[in-house]
Amino acid sequence: MRRTLSAAAMILMVSFLALPAVPHGQGHGDAMYASIDGKHLKGYVDELTAMSRRYRDNGHPQFWGRIIGTDADAENARWLLGKFKAIGLSDVHEQPFDLPPQWMPQSWNVSMTASGAKTLALSSAQPTYRGVATPADGLDLEAADVGFATDADLAGRDLRGKAVFFYSMDYQSRHSTISHGAVKRIGDKGAAAIFITLLIPGNMHFQFYPVASEVPTFALGYEDGMSAREAIGQARAAGTTARVRLKLDVAMTPNLKTATIWGTLPGATDETVVIVAHRDGWFEAANDNGTGVATMAGLAEYFAKIPQAQRRRTIVFLGTTGHHDGTAESGTWLSQHKEVFAKTALLINCEHTAANQLIASNNAVVRKANVESPLSWYVGGSPTLEQIAARAYQTFDVKLLDGRAAAAAGEIGRIQNLAPSLQLIDTGLYWHSDKETSDIVPENGLAAVTRAYAKIIADTGGVAIKDLMKN
Numbered sequence: 001m002r003r004t005l006s007a008a009a010m011i012l013m014v015s016f017l018a019l020p021a022v023p024h025g026q027g028h029g030d031a032m033y034a035s036i037d038g039k040h041l042k043g044y045v046d047e048l049t050a051m052s053r054r055y056r057d058n059g060h061p062q063f064w065g066r067i068i069g070t071d072a073d074a075e076n077a078r079w080l081l082g083k084f085k086a087i088g089l090s091d092v093h094e095q096p097f098d099l100p101p102q103w104m105p106q107s108w109n110v111s112m113t114a115s116g117a118k119t120l121a122l123s124s125a126q127p128t129y130r131g132v133a134t135p136a137d138g139l140d141l142e143a144a145d146v147g148f149a150t151d152a153d154l155a156g157r158d159l160r161g162k163a164v165f166f167y168s169m170d171y172q173s174r175h176s177t178i179s180h181g182a183v184k185r186i187g188d189k190g191a192a193a194i195f196i197t198l199l200i201p202g203n204m205h206f207q208f209y210p211v212a213s214e215v216p217t218f219a220l221g222y223e224d225g226m227s228a229r230e231a232i233g234q235a236r237a238a239g240t241t242a243r244v245r246l247k248l249d250v251a252m253t254p255n256l257k258t259a260t261i262w263g264t265l266p267g268a269t270d271e272t273v274v275i276v277a278h279r280d281g282w283f284e285a286a287n288d289n290g291t292g293v294a295t296m297a298g299l300a301e302y303f304a305k306i307p308q309a310q311r312r313r314t315i316v317f318l319g320t321t322g323h324h325d326g327t328a329e330s331g332t333w334l335s336q337h338k339e340v341f342a343k344t345a346l347l348i349n350c351e352h353t354a355a356n357q358l359i360a361s362n363n364a365v366v367r368k369a370n371v372e373s374p375l376s377w378y379v380g381g382s383p384t385l386e387q388i389a390a391r392a393y394q395t396f397d398v399k400l401l402d403g404r405a406a407a408a409a410g411e412i413g414r415i416q417n418l419a420p421s422l423q424l425i426d427t428g429l430y431w432h433s434d435k436e437t438s439d440i441v442p443e444n445g446l447a448a449v450t451r452a453y454a455k456i457i458a459d460t461g462g463v464a465i466k467d468l469m470k471n
């Protein structure tokens with residue numbers, strides 16, 4: 001008897017601490033979410049990636065995407081305005097922002113020569129965001145390989161005036177924090193240029209966020225990084241040095257504009273649910289943030305079909321400017337207008353909502369699995385909100401990483417504490433690279449996350465705001 005009781009108590013404990021126990025597959029009444037269709041939503045991702053390619057093909061072959069302040073930004077803003085109007089949202093409008101001068105690299109070129117050997121074009125080189133330009137006629141520097149750029153690698157090395165190459169297994173970093181501050185350690189030793197090779201198979205272009213480097217700094221694809229390493233090694237073996245020629249022309253471009261796109265679906269009360277998806281992204285930006293925008297559009301379509309009286313809360317949809325420019329106009333404005341969230345029961349961030357799992361496989365290739373990548377999840381609210389979210393994720397078999405994220409990284413980072421909030425987010429091997437195309441976006445994953453968000457909105461409808469808030 002005693003044994004049975006403690007077993008029952010344990011089951012209760014476990015189901016409370018982990019995920020609420022619900023039957024596998026779709027539960028009662030969840031068939032209603034079937035109208036949220038993955039193939040349809042992926043069509044939106046395709047339309048968005050096409051905008052990036054148009055921008056690239058229209059004279060921007062190196063630094064491209066749906067970049068804040070560009071024609072691609074304006075095109076996707078118009079597209080979203082049209083979508084919101086077609087769905088039947090009210091008060092659809094654009095809230096414009098003047099941008100500070102934007103970092104726009106005009107062109108660049110990097111190559112390496114080891115004496116006697118032919119010139120090696122390092123064509124995957126991509127300057128880190130806000131990276132320092134070279135003098136107009138470029139730089140010609142001696143190359144140095146510092147391995148992983150640990151203190152052991154750097155001890156005793158004279159890097160003054162050199163082009164320094166290092167290698168990193170910090171796969172998910174596109175930040176100044178890469179390899180625990182390697183860029184700074186190298187810069188402190190007087191490097192004149194820095195090259196970061198991410199050890200992810202292939203030869204991708206990676207767009208890094210600013211890395212706080214005072215010299216021209218580029219990311220390199222794995223194949224180019226390995227070729228450079230080999231050339232440096234061969235030159236050393238021959239008693240000579242490999243040299244790097246680099247040129248980077250940057251224009252700080254003034255007078256550009258961007259906008260938040262607003263749309264409202266009035267509910268039975270003036271309490272709100274706020275749905276955010278950032279519009280910008282680098283390269284094709286299929287996942288970051290084509291999927292998020294598609295998820296937001298899918299939610300708008302779904303709830304627009306439900307009679308207003310049956311929707312307790314007004315839903316506000318925000319296509320925000322994004323944050324890749326660092327100043328994040330929408331997020332900054334919202335963080336300064338807390339009144340927007342005065343009656344907000346739920347803030348949902350739609351960001352990188354679905355990608356296939358990518359595995360670094362043998363023979364230096366990345367392989368795509370036929371299952372979705374597990375998502376990092378964050379809930380900033382009461383245990384009730386967390387349980388409603390967990391139940392929805394389980395209902396639609398959304399794959400999750402173990403353990404809640406400490407905070408909502410990404411577009412709602414500045415506003416996550418202004419209302420009960422939540423998000424799912426994927427940051428995979430191809431994040432911020434030219435391989436992040438529609439090909440890695442699974443229709444099933446896109447449908448699953450969008451359905452789960454719809455269910456969370458519906459299931460929180462009967463819960464008072466105070467009972468959704470963090471204590």
Ligand SMILES: [Zn+2]
Nearest residue numbers: 288289351410
């Ligand atoms: Zn993003």
